[in-house]
Amino acid sequence: MKSNFWHDTGIGNTIMAGLSGLDLDQDTRCLIEEYGVSNFIIFTRNAEAGPARLASLCNSITELCMYIGIQPLIAIDQEGGPVRRLTPPLFPDMPSAADVTSSADPQELVKKLACITADMLHNAGLNMNLAPVLDLCMEAADNVLRGRCFSSDPEVVARLGSTYIRELQAGAILATAKHFPGIGSVKVDPHLARPVVKSTWQEILDGLIPFQRAVKAGVAAVMTSHVVYTAIDPERPATFSRIIATDMLRHELGFQGLLLSDDLEMKGITSHVGPGEAAVTAFLAGHDICLICNNQDYVVQALSAMRDAVKTGKIPKERLCSSIDRRARTIERIRSKVDDFDS
Helix, strand or coil, rough: CCCCHHHHHHHHHHHHECCCCCCHHHHHHHHHCCCCCCCEEEHHHCCCHHHHHHHHHHHHHHHHHHEEEEECEEEEEEEEEEEEEECCCCCCCCCHHHHHHHHCCCHCCCEEEEEEEHHHHHHHCCCCCCECCCCCCHHHHHHCCCCCCCCCCCCHHCCCCCHHHHHHHHHHCCCEEEEEECCCCCCCCCCCCCCCECHHHHHHHHHHHHHHHHCCCCCEEEECCCCECCCCCCEHHHCCHHHHHHHHHHHHEEEEEEEEEECCCCCCCCCCCCHHHHHHHHHHHHCCEECCCCHHHHHCCCCCHHHHHHHHCCCCCCHHHHHHHHHHHHHHHHHHHHHHHCC
């Protein structure tokens, strides 16, 4: 394909987009061919025709991305329980994190969950799961995290989460620890508004333990959320906070993998700023990939804002290159495992 600004700079690698249906539609083709978008997220709307049709969609995405010279990331939220995009009877039933913890042998069940998930996603052509949830079961366990977190005990969450990460990634699927630095205390769903958490430093430190263990376990990616932590950064949500995304996660915890934002179409963002400003601000805070899960017009707006920020020097080219390099290294990590998994 002919060279253009988007392909030359790799800006399309900084957004993860949703797509509308069961097949690779023309608008999504344009995102790939024109803008170089190479990260996609799958939802139930893309999988409701079953495994074979989903595999066809993912293979079409992969083939087109590879044609323009980029290995795609194709992700999904397949936690199990209440948050799973692939559901029975077309796909295997998946226990929730709460089911795992209440079982007779949580360690064995979480291994089984990770292995089944890796097998299912790999066969469908995906290579990233936006799981596990490493938040502690606190106030949020009654609303946004109902059934999604393992325990209120950080050591239990750390142990089960790390096991899940190792088993999932051994099955050639990249794991994503979320939602850094922990949303167990939120009382408002970030889909609906921007939560403010007034946790003490000790409560924040307790919530970091599972993420520290995930980094040691080699987790490929981490996701933040649109939550303000007054004890850390009272002015900005984690999505926009360099203190959280760079100082805490990169420098203090030593995380070298991919950092993802949560969906920028949530009200925790859109009630404050538009998609372009949100993407640039999140990227400057330290994120590598920003999610825009539904509206592809917003994807184009975000990419245009990123382009302008690179051209004016607001985003240094070195900063853009560091994220693109991180993405390439992350994908490289699973190539040998894919070969082992398929052999």
